[in-house]
Amino acid sequence: MQEKILTSGYFGFFKRPGKCSHGGLFDISSQFTPKGGINKDTRSSEHGYLHDNAATVAIAATRELLEDIRGYLGDSNFLRLMGFSQNSVLCFAIDTTGSMGDDIDEVRRVTSEITDKMRDTVSEYILVPFNDPDFGPLIRTTDPDEFKLQIHALQPHDGGDTPELSLSGLTLALTGSPPQTKIFVFTDADAKDKELKNTVLALIESTKSVVNFMLTNSLAARRRRSDDPNQGQNQRYSTRISNPLNQVYVDLALASGGLAIEVTKATLPLATNIIADASTSALVTVFQTVRNPGKAETFSFIVDSSMKNMTIYITGNSLAFNITSPLGDSQTNEELSGKLGLVEHVGNFYTVRLSILDPVGLWNINISSLQAYTIKVLGQSDIDFLFNFVELSEGAHSGYSELSSRPPANSNITLLLTVMGGDTVTPTEVALVEASGSQTIIGTLEKVADGDFLVTMNRVPAGGFVVRVMGERNSLRSSNGRFQRQSITQHRTSSVIITALTDDVWEPGKTLSIPFTVVYNGSDELFNINARNDRGFATVFPSTMTAGSGSSGTSTINLTAPSDTPSGTEVTLTIEAETSGKSDFNYAVLKLTVVSPITDFTSPVCEIISVNANCSGNCSLSSWELSANLTDGNGTGIISVTLRQGLGTLNTTTIIRDGGVNVTLAFYSASCCSEIMELVAVDRAGNVGICSRSVTPAVTTSMSTTSTTKSMTTATTTTIATTTVMAKTTNATNATTNSAGCPFYPPISFWVSVGAILLFHRTVLF
16 A cells, blocks of 8 residues: 555545545445446446456466466475375474484384385375474475485484473474374473473364374383283283373373373384374274273264275273174174284274274274273275364455364354265264263254355364264265264364464564454453464563453564574464463464565566477487576576476576676477477576477477567478467566556465465355
């Protein structure tokens, strides 16, 4: 507005001179010059007749922007950014103190096995070491061999007192990993930083990541069960483990839907198969529950015909279980090889790998124990669901926006549900199920689009709960057509509401002020306030705040980015409010981005110097070649030149011409069977330039040109199938053809950061 650049239509009682109005009956600003409105929301709107034209321009601009982001990131990373990569992300947070030598050796063995066998299943590896007093840095790679080198480079060292900064390492893993990552924490010590428990809970709930703890700080020794040499090691030994210092790990594992596996260092190798299991593609959860304290109970769940490779995980001490199939066959924990499959037992951890040929139908698990236990049933299937808690966004354009905190207590709760598995999959029941009990609350389903549903709940269970979806597939209403899926993460409501408003981009060296409000549905209460970020930036905030039925608490968090912060750095800020008696707690998780001032809006320019082709009737016996100069003028400089299309060979070299101008010389040669060539050049600001060329077989070409704007001239024997030379900007519309004088948008490095934020905080409008 200050620079008098393009803005959208104003709505209300005020608009700046010369600006357009949104329009409509309630828009008073449309009565002032220039009068009328520019909205095209409906066909009857004042500019509704231009709706199709506007949509066409928007689609073209979006396509151009996405193509530029693709050019900047490369195809693999672009697919991951857009959510099309279905492979797993595997993250290890590893204690590196001196006593962890055996554990780290086992991690090396497991990671080597996973990376060698599952290269097409795991798309990214993340490693976070932690110790005391240090933790980090976070290391990420898509190269499995590089990840193995990083694991092998870990050296156990130091130690001192027993507790370690395990929750600090886990916090870094949660903020640095994509949502729904499987995280494995290896440690033989309790947490020194238990004050981070609420922060970790907030990150677990907001990202829906699963955290499994591999704990080797046992208090009990193993005892021999049998001297039979024909039994395996895990059959001859049983370990009773109970370490009260692990309670924080148990609580966090249960909240995330993960497991807290307690074993000895000697038996740790018998429990690490779960890591390979978690890396399996298309893994879904059929059933999950926890009982604390334990009691004798029978649990039921439905298995549909799409389910493959089913596994049941049970944790607990001094328990007995019996699993019954739909056909009536059963197997107990004492039968290590039975009618249903194989049972493996180490420490407090049971794995039941089902091998039954026809698993379809109703299953039952009967467990008898007075101690706490958990059950999880997993398998492979293309039927699954995603969901987010949403709230109605008021205003001229109402819709639904995703919550960044726990949903409010004592009110209706709305879920936006997406069901995956094809057009023949239909949800028939969506319920909130008590995580540690049997209470079930069924919601009201409303279809809003293919595969998308709004689910309204008029109440929720009192404690932690999960989401269960039941439905039908292939239009079959028999038991064979029914399916059941369940969310993993436990969720809770809160009577505390935190609202934080911010422009989520700021510059290095600057302080970002974030106003926030705490509302409490109860009598006046003193709240403990915490604000933490994963970059260690200086943060100033009030330590306490009062809120209640009579008033809300309002204050500001000041977050300062150091002046040397790289542009594009993403910062996760967690704001927490907890009652003084610790009876209620809520959070707001914000994704912020540090972006340096942008001065380079000019894309690299591609100048094709020559094209020589000698393409005969047999394309495999002939070739063609091209040379081009790529420059960035007075911009930030070209950092990469890649081949997006073409199966030939690309070689580049950089020279400095008169005036100190850097020129990248590109030489491309290919078989005539590879007819299309497309180069992508990216400068340091993220601007993308593209030049392309195609030839057809049976062509002899000899061509030179010295300008990208000059008409291409060829000999009479030359036929060029397609000639395209483009210097593209990263704007939503090309600046050279924008008759409306629209301003340049920030370059791709900015949009990639914003895109990542949007993937975390999608806003859905209906």
